[in-house]
Amino acid sequence: MGDQDAGSDGELGLRRQFPKHLLHQKLPAFNSWFYGLLMLCLLVFVVFLAFSDSTLSWSETFSLQRQYQRFFNQSIQVNTPAYLIPPKHRAFLNTMKEKTTPTPEGLQYHEAYPHNYRFVMDNPEVCKVNSPFLVLMVTVAPSNVAARDAIRATWGKDRVVQGETVLTLFVLGLDKRHDVEKLQQENQQHNDLIQSNFLDTYLNLTIKTMVIMDWLATRCPAAAYAMKVDSDMFLNVDNLVIMLKKPGIPQKNYLTGMLMWNRPVIRSKNSKWYVPEEMYPNPQYPTYTLGMGYVFSNDLPTKFVEVSKSIKPFNIEDAYIGMCIKKLGLSPTSPPDPSQFKAYNSKYDRCEFSKIITYILSSSEQLKNYWADYKKPGPHC
Structure with missing residues (x-):
């Protein structure tokens, strides 16, 4: 410093x-x-x-x-x-720095509690027109218009998937690099931006995630399921909806995705995922779902927001959700087919991409290219 x-x-x-x-x-x-x-x-x-x-x-x-x-x-x-x-x-x-009043007792660890923030751009009516079966909440930087446009042209394009209403929204914080007027014009055109007044940085992803939970709890409580998904993903929404409609998939207290077990806390200050002991003292995280994209029944956001009042936040947002669900006395569930939630791929394969739900990509151009091939007529395999 x-x-x-x-x-x-x-x-x-x-x-x-x-x-x-x-x-x-x-x-x-x-x-x-x-x-x-x-x-x-x-x-x-x-x-x-x-x-x-x-x-x-x-x-x-x-x-x-x-x-x-x-x-x-x-x-x-x-x-x-x-x-x-x-x-x-x-x-x-x-x-x-030296003039800030100390935080009142009981609130000192509430940086991630979403009621510390407010929505400066909102679309609360989108869930009132048609109660969605699934809401895809995409975390993206305010200035990353390319990622939003790529998603709008690919997996976020369809409002009805497998006979179910699916809603795709983009969640932003504040960032002085973006043009506010252009952002407002973008929202007027697409009606899909949700912006809150926290500082949009990598270290604040936990805040961003809890703001997502607050929006779902207060603006879209009638939805059946929701997914927090990163903006650099290939998402096969058809396969996701098919999975959620399978017999036996819980409608309450359900959190699934790529499960992480017994993951050690990174203590190296040179790491992107460094967390000091002062923020999280345990050597391992509880079982959690990888933050690239995890799915949950829409009763959980209200519970996450409430339980976050008593959980000290740290900057690894997916592990923090793991702490929240553990505090609720629950645990993440393995998906029916764990092989559908994948992180990285070595190369594009039309047949492979027809079977999965998630893959992390390297660029918005890659997403558009893969999607164009994937949507070509004819069998995938």
Whole structure:
């Protein structure tokens, strides 16, 4: 965190260089000069906010400040580089670092609790027109229009699959790299964007996932099933709906996908998946479903949101859901055919892709190319 430390060290160096006898002689004049400069800085700061090109409102700006403060505290623990905080707000965060009021008792670990945030773009009516059988909640960065368009043109295109209503929505946080006006125009065209006012970063995927659960619980409670799915996936929705309609598939307390058992917590600070002991002390995670795409009955989101109040969040979102379901006294279920949930493939095979449910891809162009071949007339195998 070199940017933060530099300011403090510089001030300390100035104090050390200032002779003590001059300090006593010029104290009144120094005070007047200091307070005048402070007032000038405050005035400049207020003018800057008033004429800022930021698209956020005043209330959202200070809401972001609180979010950045939580993110700052977390980033110290996990050795997060400073560039993950937008530069425009980094100086503001640094000035507020020592002024933040301590979090009230009982709320200190609620960074992932979704009621800390609010929806700034919403489509609550989409579930009221036709209660969907399945809702696909796609996590995607605000600026990644290419991924959204690729999904809209491929596996997210059809609203009726195997005779069931399927809804595809994209879940976003805040990111200063995207154009808010273009995002609003995109939503007016497609009516499929859900945006909340958390900072959209990799470390905040747990927040993003809990916001998904909150939206399903409050906006779409009548849906039968839902799936959290990453934006870089090939998803065979036909096979997914067929699986969910099989006799014996639970309609409640059901969570399935690619199951992870006895996975160790990564303690290396150089790892993308590093979690310090302060955030998660156990050496292993509970059984969880891999975050690329997991399916659950739609009674679980309300339960996840409620139980998250008592679970300290950490930055591995799929393992955090594993903690939530364990706390509920439940456990993930292996899918009827575990081979349908796959992570990576070495090469495209039309027959293979007709049998699976998930595959991780490398690009949106790859998704469109694979899908075009997969949808060609004729037998797959």
